[in-house]
Amino acid sequence: MSLVLALDVGGTKTAAGIVRGDGEVLSYVREPTPQGTDAEAVWDTVTDVLDRVIGEEGDAYTAVGIGCGGPMLWPQGVVSPGNMPAWRDFPLLDRVRARYAGDRPVAIHNDAVALAVAEHRWGAGRGRGHVLGMVVSTGVGAGLVLGGRRIDGKTGNAGHLGHTIVDPDGEVCRCGARGCLEPIARGPAIAAHAVAQGWAGEQTGVAVAAGARAGDAACIAAFDRAGRAVGRAIASAAALLDLDVAVVGGGISQAGDVFWTPLRASFHEHAGYPFVTSCRITEPVLGPTAGVAGAGALVLPDPA
Ligand SMILES: [Zn+2]
Numbered sequence: 651m652s653l654v655l656a657l658d659v660g661g662t663k664t665a666a667g668i669v670r671g672d673g674e675v676l677s678y679v680r681e682p683t684p685q686g687t688d689a690e691a692v693w694d695t696v697t698d699v700l701d702r703v704i705g706e707e708g709d710a711y712t713a714v715g716i717g718c719g720g721p722m723l724w725p726q727g728v729v730s731p732g733n734m735p736a737w738r739d740f741p742l743l744d745r746v747r748a749r750y751a752g753d754r755p756v757a758i759h760n761d762a763v764a765l766a767v768a769e770h771r772w773g774a775g776r777g778r779g780h781v782l783g784m785v786v787s788t789g790v791g792a793g794l795v796l797g798g799r800r801i802d803g804k805t806g807n808a809g810h811l812g813h814t815i816v817d818p819d820g821e822v823c824r825c826g827a828r829g830c831l832e833p834i835a836r837g838p839a840i841a842a843h844a845v846a847q848g849w850a851g852e853q854t855g856v857a858v859a860a861g862a863r864a865g866d867a868a869c870i871a872a873f874d875r876a877g878r879a880v881g882r883a884i885a886s887a888a889a890l891l892d893l894d895v896a897v898v899g900g901g902i903s904q905a906g907d908v909f910w911t912p913l914r915a916s917f918h919e920h921a922g923y924p925f926v927t928s929c930r931i932t933e934p935v936l937g938p939t940a941g942v943a944g945a946g947a948l949v950l951p952d953p954a
Pocket residue numbers: 812813814823824825826827830831832
């Protein structure tokens with residue numbers, strides 16, 4: 651069975667593994683992604699996790715797949731992730747190719763596109779044709795499989811649901827648009843909102859999630875606002891695309907009911923036609939390693 655080397659770079663964590671042809675992640679290594687503006691510090695973390703995986707599993711892989719936050723110049727893999735200021739026009743694919751690929755094929759895509767492909771092939775969208783994959787974490791990304799096919803769009807950047815408009819009077823997003831989903835639902839925005847509402851604890855998504863579960867009103871309000879915005883965006887996406895399933899992963903999705911209850915309530919409030927309301931919304935079946943599985947799926951032959 652095919653074995654491929656897979657890399658998943660996000661604003662919060664950088665992870666790697668060897669992915670088998672049936673989607674199993676044989677070796678999984680993760681490290682926090684360095685914050686700040688040092689491009690080489692992030693690259694050093696990339697080589698650390700990849701070297702450790704190869705150290706454990708050997709180099710008998712046949713291809714290399716990469717998932718990374720968008721946007722990016724695609725398929726060249728020159729990345730400028732909105733949630734990673736260290737990388738602007740960073741030649742990630744060429745760097746990985748030079749060090750790890752040899753003659754083997756290398757492919758890259760948005761990390762949420764990779765998630766959508768993996769969940770379509772092996773997870774919540776298995777046997778279904780129309781899948782939205784979302785990563786709600788330091789940023790908010792999304793990718794699409796429609797009619798059983800990955801959707802790239804004109805420039806490879808299709809699926810940026812985080813930059814669709816959910817609040818016309820909202821703040822100006824770092825992308826330049828006004829009212830985007832991402833500045834409401836990304837982890838740092840949830841934490842900032844909780845602090846603005848009076849939360850005196852640590853200003854992180856993890857701490858605010860714990861605060862919300864413990865009943866803190868400011869934390870609950872911040873997750874309610876984020877969950878409702880994500881639900882609204884999924885309702886629009888489901889109406890536009892006639893989806894079977896929307897898979898919502900990433901660190902914020904692991905906060906529990908404080909995120910999911912308002913998300914589902916908002917979705918049902920804003921979804922109308924039965925083809926929209928019947929879109930199933932779920933966490934990744936593949937679990938926390940879904941991102942690495944997705945990076946692998948980019949270079950594994952589709953058995954279907
Ligand atoms: Zn935006």
